Amino acid sequence: TVMHSLNGVNWTDIGNASPKGGIENRYDHLHLQPPTGKNYYRIRARELTGELKYSKVVLVNVDDKGLLSIYPNPAQGGQKGMLRLTKPGVIHIWRADGRLVSTAFYPAGTHTLNIKGLTPGIYLIGDGEHSINWIIQ
Helix, strand or coil: CEEEECCCCCCEEEECCCCECCCCCECCCCCCCCCCEEEEEEEEEECCCCCEEECCCEEEEECCCCCEEEECCCECCCCEEEEEECCCEEEEEEECCCCEEEEEEECCEEEEEECCCCCCEEEEEECCCCEEEEEEC
């Protein structure tokens, strides 16, 4: 179960995700309308023995003042990045060495970016007016 909190103390279930992967399970869940400010997330999993276990807590700070944001940042290879836009636009992803990785139009909202195939490093994500650095480890 994917859990959400605004304060890291009081938790709400926001969805279910099935584990993907081998020994190290990975989970995907998209929180479409996260509130502005600090958002805490964790996974509650029931082991085969019936015991409940909780993942580490992850903090995502959502800033509506920015026109675009990306999380997680830094990201681990194999994860998916979540791109959040407050207005529609053409988004370019550049490697730190100046090589263009992709260009695509995205409407306002939250979108999944596939990190698979991107080498570790620093990337610049922007719409021509605004940009942010995205680190992939």
